[in-house]
Amino acid sequence: MRLLLVTGTGEELRALRGLLSLQFDRSRGLYLSLKSASLFALSAGAGLSRRRLLRRALRELKPDIVVNAGLVGLLRLDDPRPVGERLALRSVLESESGLVYPGGPGRDTLVSVGSPVFEPWEKDELALRFKATACEMEAAPLLALLGRTEEVAESVTVIFVKVIGDRPESYDLFRYEHLVRGWYRDSLWERIRTGFLFPGGPLRLRRLLGQKAEGLDGLRRAVGGLLPGILSGRAKTGSIDSVFIPH
Incomplete structure (x- = not known):
């Protein structure tokens, strides 16, 4: 059995590298796991912008399971679930066409959009x-x-591992999230500069980074609780949610 882990952003994959002992294979353009010869991983880019890389990996590996792990934006203010909690999906929708992909078990519906959505009225x-x-x-x-x-x-x-990364009331922070997407690569001076240039100043930047860290911590927990059981074959039938068959 082969399992391919796909994230959107490199930041999401970076958060999982240590957990899964991932090592980059430059010749193949993807990550191999030192823990399991059956596990491979790649970042397909926001909105699957690196489709060519993903398609090549699919054709080469012919994985039995694809796990798509990443952070999502919660849509409703009255949903009490916190940042870091995993959703259990029953369906995925494409926003432009309205096409519905059924899956489950789960009670949540995830909609895929063409560009980031932050404003509360847009989410509502x-x-x-x-x-x-x-x-x-x-x-x-x-x-x-x-x-x-x-x-x-x-x-x-x-199998989707989708974890809440932001809530509607945090829109005023996450609308500027793109400014810190490469934060882990920045030098100390670049981080200080970003802090003073960030809308609202360093304290608001710190709040944003804190919430992003909570989401990524939740992603690590969710992936860490799922993948070992699948790879070892010990996961019980019916114990895994958010399962979809694309054909």
Whole structure:
């Protein structure tokens, strides 16, 4: 059995590297796990912008399972769930076409959008229009790509590990999240400069970084609680949620 872990952003994959003992194979353009010869990983880019890399990996590896792990934005203020909690998905929707991919078990609906959504009114509109719980940019495009890739279309199973990364009331912070996407690569001087240039100043930047860390910690916990059981074959039938068949 082969398992391919796919994240959207490199930041999400970086948060999982130590947990899974991932080492980059430059010749293949993906990560191999030192813990399990069956585990491979890559970052497909926000909105699956690195489709060519992903398609090549699918054709080469022919994985039995694709795990798509990443952070999502909660849509409704009245949903009490905190940053860092994993969703259990029953369906994934593509926002432009309205195409629905059924899965489960779970009670949450995830809508994939074409560009980031932060404003509360935009999130509320998505929630009402699609009866959705959260939004992101990779799930529906991934299911569509898998269904079109001949080498895996009839055999692959997809498991989503989607963790709440931001809530509607934090929109005024996360609308500037793109300013700190490469934070882990920045020098001390670059971080100080970003802090003073960040809208609202260093304290607001610190709040944003703290909330991002909470989301990534939740992602680590969720992936760490799921993958070992799958790779070892000890995961009980029916104990895994958010399972989708793209064909």
